[in-house]
Amino acid sequence: MARKTFQQNTLVDVAVCTAMISGYVLNGLNVEAINMFRWLVQEKMIPNCLTMASVLPSCAALASLKLGKELHCDILKKGLENVCQVGSSITYMYAKCGRLDLAYQFFKRMPEKDSVCWNLMIVSCSQNGKPEMAIDLFRQMGMSGTKFDAVSLSATLSACANYPALYYGKELHCFVVKENSFISDTFVASALIDMYSKCGKLALARCVFDMMNWKNEVSWNSIIAAYGNHGRPRECLDLFHEMLEAGIQPDHITFLVIISACGHAGLVDEGMYYFRCMTEEYGICARMEHYACMVDLYGRAGRLHEAFDTLKSMPFTPDAGTWGSLLGACRIHGNVELAKLASRHLLELDPNNSGYYVLLSNVHAGAGEWESVLK
Numbered sequence: 001m002a003r004k005t006f007q008q009n010t011l012v013d014v015a016v017c018t019a020m021i022s023g024y025v026l027n028g029l030n031v032e033a034i035n036m037f038r039w040l041v042q043e044k045m046i047p048n049c050l051t052m053a054s055v056l057p058s059c060a061a062l063a064s065l066k067l068g069k070e071l072h073c074d075i076l077k078k079g080l081e082n083v084c085q086v087g088s089s090i091t092y093m094y095a096k097c098g099r100l101d102l103a104y105q106f107f108k109r110m111p112e113k114d115s116v117c118w119n120l121m122i123v124s125c126s127q128n129g130k131p132e133m134a135i136d137l138f139r140q141m142g143m144s145g146t147k148f149d150a151v152s153l154s155a156t157l158s159a160c161a162n163y164p165a166l167y168y169g170k171e172l173h174c175f176v177v178k179e180n181s182f183i184s185d186t187f188v189a190s191a192l193i194d195m196y197s198k199c200g201k202l203a204l205a206r207c208v209f210d211m212m213n214w215k216n217e218v219s220w221n222s223i224i225a226a227y228g229n230h231g232r233p234r235e236c237l238d239l240f241h242e243m244l245e246a247g248i249q250p251d252h253i254t255f256l257v258i259i260s261a262c263g264h265a266g267l268v269d270e271g272m273y274y275f276r277c278m279t280e281e282y283g284i285c286a287r288m289e290h291y292a293c294m295v296d297l298y299g300r301a302g303r304l305h306e307a308f309d310t311l312k313s314m315p316f317t318p319d320a321g322t323w324g325s326l327l328g329a330c331r332i333h334g335n336v337e338l339a340k341l342a343s344r345h346l347l348e349l350d351p352n353n354s355g356y357y358v359l360l361s362n363v364h365a366g367a368g369e370w371e372s373v374l375k
Helices: 002-008 014-026 030-042 049-061 065-078 084-096 100-109 115-127 131-143 150-162 166-178 186-198 202-211 217-229 233-245 252-265 268-281 288-300 304-313 320-333 336-349 354-366 370-374
Strands: none
Touching: 014 030, 014 049, 030 049, 049 065, 049 084, 065 084, 084 100, 084 115, 100 115, 115 131, 115 150, 131 150, 150 166, 150 186, 166 186, 186 202, 186 217, 202 217, 217 233, 217 252, 233 252, 252 268, 252 288, 268 288, 288 304, 288 320, 304 320, 304 336, 320 336
16 A cells, blocks of 8 residues: 555655654565665655664665665765764664674764664674673763663573673673662563573572562563573473463464473474474464474484484474484484494585585494495
8 A cells, every 4th residue: 555655656755755664674574665665766865864874774774784885985975974863774684684793882982872873782692702892881881871671671581691791790680670670571581581591500590580579471482491501301391281270372482492492302292292282273384494403302312214304394494403403313322324324414505514425424433334434
């Protein structure tokens, strides 16, 4: 409807085009957003700061670093880089395109940073394997006088979990309790559960969960995952049924955690049951990760042909992680023929990964096929 109105509009200007770009981005139509931007440039219209801030997330979504850099150059020429909204979009674009170094360099040069800018940088560091940098940025954010919110707290707690940094995580917990406005936030509480769990403090994770006044699927998933990560599959299943009794509907993440926990504990029948339950009872379509968990579940139990049948039954092309899971299981259980098949697929997907050759060599060595190892 918006596109039809746009096409019928004879008074098209930058504001109208910017609104269309924003609409496309909000609906995940990133190629259309970029095409609209290119069209307005061809029509000799001059994009403003809102236009730039609107189109940059499309470059991020498509991981189009080349176009993102071109837009950044255009922003510099127009002197728009110091507009906070534009700066946030540039930071986000570089981080999403895998260039955290460029994101941080630009972020440091920004003369003014609001909470959105700080949060984007903290989240980007936390999600891209830089937990120490995320924690440091959180400290800097506080010193700058910018107020923390649920996003900054959750992202920093996630960084503490991945570092791991229990002492600083506890300090943040104290801050959350002191600032009463965050104590009831389910995302902050779920991040606390995850932090304590990954820092080896399952009892504290459970305390946070039990003290929550209101729990949603995120908090339930967090505590179920905590028990799964600590090798307590029976408690995982008990919590899953408590979750259902509380009237909370499980999502694809819930089942991913449950099936993974079953796989690590050797509970094959239970894992099979919950996989069927997910698709048949709850109508949740199995994703790549669910199939990978099932391959791992069968592989760990030595049921390699069932693992291979699951892999073949996937409604999409298996990725390297799924084939790698099968190859790893073949190494443990000494199935040379299936290992060769898995290796061929892996090398087609990632021919430069020497680790796959090593794994296959280990399978041959385990079977006493030393000539094949030398090859």
